[in-house]
Amino acid sequence: MSRGGANRSGPARAALGIAGLLLFLCAWQAIGYYRLAGLSWPPLTDVIALLADPERWPLLGRALSATLAAMTAGYLLGIVLGLGAAVGAHMFPIAHPGTDRLAAVVNSIPSIALGPVFIVFLSRESTAAAIAAAHAAFIIYVAASSGLAAASRGHRDLLVVLGASRLSRLRHLDLPASLPSLSTGLKLAVPAALIGTIIGEWFGAPRGLGVLIVNAMQNFQIALLWSVVVLIASTSLALYSALSLLERACYARFA
Amino acid sequence: MTAAIHVDRARKTFDLGKGKSVEALAGVSLEVRPGEFVAIIGPSGCGKSTILRLIGSLEEPTAGTVTIDGRPPRELAGAHRLGVAFQDHALLPWLSVWQNVTLPLQVAGVKPDDAKIAALIRLVGLEGFEKARPRQLSGGMRQRAAIARALVLGPEVLLLDEPFAALDAVTRRYMNIELQRIWTESRITTLLVTHGVDEALFLADRIVVMSGRPGRIIENLDIDFPRPRMPALMRTPAFHALYDHLADLLEPAAAENEPVAGGGES
Ligand SMILES: Nc1ncnc2c1ncn2[C@@H]1O[C@H](COP(=O)(O)OP(=O)(O)OP(=O)(O)O)[C@@H](O)[C@H]1O
Ligand SMILES: [Mg+2]
Numbered sequence: 001m002s003r004g005g006a007n008r009s010g011p012a013r014a015a016l017g018i019a020g021l022l023l024f025l026c027a028w029q030a031i032g033y034y035r036l037a038g039l040s041w042p043p044l045t046d047v048i049a050l051l052a053d054p055e056r057w058p059l060l061g062r063a064l065s066a067t068l069a070a071m072t073a074g075y076l077l078g079i080v081l082g083l084g085a086a087v088g089a090h091m092f093p094i095a096h097p098g099t100d101r102l103a104a105v106v107n108s109i110p111s112i113a114l115g116p117v118f119i120v121f122l123s124r125e126s127t128a129a130a131i132a133a134a135h136a137a138f139i140i141y142v143a144a145s146s147g148l149a150a151a152s153r154g155h156r157d158l159l160v161v162l163g164a165s166r167l168s169r170l171r172h173l174d175l176p177a178s179l180p181s182l183s184t185g186l187k188l189a190v191p192a193a194l195i196g197t198i199i200g201e202w203f204g205a206p207r208g209l210g211v212l213i214v215n216a217m218q219n220f221q222i223a224l225l226w227s228v229v230v231l232i233a234s235t236s237l238a239l240y241s242a243l244s245l246l247e248r249a250c251y252a253r254f255a
Numbered sequence: 256m257t258a259a260i261h262v263d264r265a266r267k268t269f270d271l272g273k274g275k276s277v278e279a280l281a282g283v284s285l286e287v288r289p290g291e292f293v294a295i296i297g298p299s300g301c302g303k304s305t306i307l308r309l310i311g312s313l314e315e316p317t318a319g320t321v322t323i324d325g326r327p328p329r330e331l332a333g334a335h336r337l338g339v340a341f342q343d344h345a346l347l348p349w350l351s352v353w354q355n356v357t358l359p360l361q362v363a364g365v366k367p368d369d370a371k372i373a374a375l376i377r378l379v380g381l382e383g384f385e386k387a388r389p390r391q392l393s394g395g396m397r398q399r400a401a402i403a404r405a406l407v408l409g410p411e412v413l414l415l416d417e418p419f420a421a422l423d424a425v426t427r428r429y430m431n432i433e434l435q436r437i438w439t440e441s442r443i444t445t446l447l448v449t450h451g452v453d454e455a456l457f458l459a460d461r462i463v464v465m466s467g468r469p470g471r472i473i474e475n476l477d478i479d480f481p482r483p484r485m486p487a488l489m490r491t492p493a494f495h496a497l498y499d500h501l502a503d504l505l506e507p508a509a510a511e512n513e514p515v516a517g518g519g520e521s
Contacts, residue, residue: 154345
């Protein structure tokens with residue numbers, strides 16, 4: 001019933017969204033064209049022209065691939081850490097409150113403060129991935145923890161009656177039942193990991209979109225600065241949408 | 256390889272919080288001999304499912320003991336020798352019918368025998384639905400899948416909680432005959448909770464009648480119709496006499512149970 005309702009308003013909502021986006025882009029163009037916000041707000045067409053200029057592609061491409069590589073490494077590490085901690089806490093309930101508190105404390109440290117610490121402990125190259133991992137790990141931990149507790153009482157009872165060990169209960173029930181919630185976490189962790197990577201790159205990574213932002217800002221290359229921002233936003237949106245599909249599949253199958 | 260169930264003066268009180276509690280079972284004693292088929296009937300909320308949950312190691316008695324072959328039920332469950340079909344089917348939604356039926360084997364670490372699984376699925380009339388997900392099945396089909404799952408381990412004790420409640424009369428009759436056939440072959444110690452007096456009479460060696468909450472046993476009736484029992488049995492005067500006797504026992508209990516249903520908490 002609710003799904004039918006969502007379907008009916010789906011096209012309308014999409015149309016509204018597109019209209020809003022168009023309005024936003026027009027406003028951007030107008031503000032930039034008439035210099036309503038000063039020199040640091042370029043017209044949209046300048047940004048598009050820069051992004052479409054093949055001479056800029058090697059520079060942007062190198063930075064994008066460096067950022068994606070660091071982000072992917074951090075994201076995967078974050079999954080391992082977050083999921084590992086959640087499964088560990090699930091299997092050994094005595095550790096659960098402690099793990100929760102640790103995760104909350106780690107998460108409450110601003111990444112800006114984490115950066116210098118990672119630089120001291122790790123290297124400039126790996127700081128970006130490390131901050132991305134910290135961001136992703138927390139989200140995955142929270143999503144996986146609530147997912148692992150999602151199985152219904154009836155299903156838990158079934159596994160008790162079948163004489164399942166903890167490990168086999170995890171494998172046959174708790175893990176599959178956690179996938180919807182976990183897939184939401186995987187989706188939300190993508191933008192978080194990307195932001196973490198950019199912040200990490202500000203602490204002196206050799207290359208990456210974050211580095212490009214800092215350089216463009218310092219050299220007052222306004223169009224370049226905005227191009228990088230647009231690139232980051234579209235990358236984030238594209239990955240987020242791809243993982244939304246995964247999330248939908250998980251909900252359809254496992255919930 | 257069947258086991259004896261021994262419930263000895265078992266009481267069960269559920270804590271509802273805020274100092275409130277509800278007494279589900281008030282001292283129930285029940286002995287099921289190895290290979291015996293016992294049916295439990297009684298008004299809704301009288302603790303039938305609670306008895307099954309005690310024997311299925313899902314609940315601990317507040318007082319008294321529950322043992323299977325002299326040992327705690329947990330041990331039988333741990334040895335993967337318990338077959339249970341719950342009141343709600345409890346099929347895993349992400350597994351197909353086939354995978355749901357073989358789940359107990361997976362958990363027990365036993366390699367499934369494909370021919371045997373196929374036969375079991377045919378037995379419960381789900382041929383052609385092996386790959387279907389539970390949500391694609393009707394309520395009755397889900398219950399039948401759950402029965403196949405309860406039988407797949409060849410258990411020593413079979414606990415069935417209203418397994419045929421969602422079936423139409425014809426399928427139910429058919430399942431009763433099939434269940435009798437399986438049981439006659441294997442002589443699994445079986446405890447069946449049902450609201451169908453005719454079903455209980457048709458299947459059981461003994462019928463236990465319970466009073467309204469707090470549940471206690473008010474009648475223990477041996478049913479010695481010869482086996483195998485045929486559907487024609489249900490048209491005999493002896494069958495009708497027992498049916499009427501049991502229905503009479505249930506009626507006042509049901510009438511008493513209604514008023515206390517809302518305010519039974521002590
Ligand atoms: N987990 C629980 N917490 C609190 N009360 C419970 C719990 N389980 C059962 N009860 C109570 O115990 C009583 C007996 O419940 P039970 O499920 O055994 O009844 P039943 O005889 O199986 O009924 P039905 O025929 O409707 O299935 C009920 O009053 C119920 O409210
Ligand atoms: Mg019940």
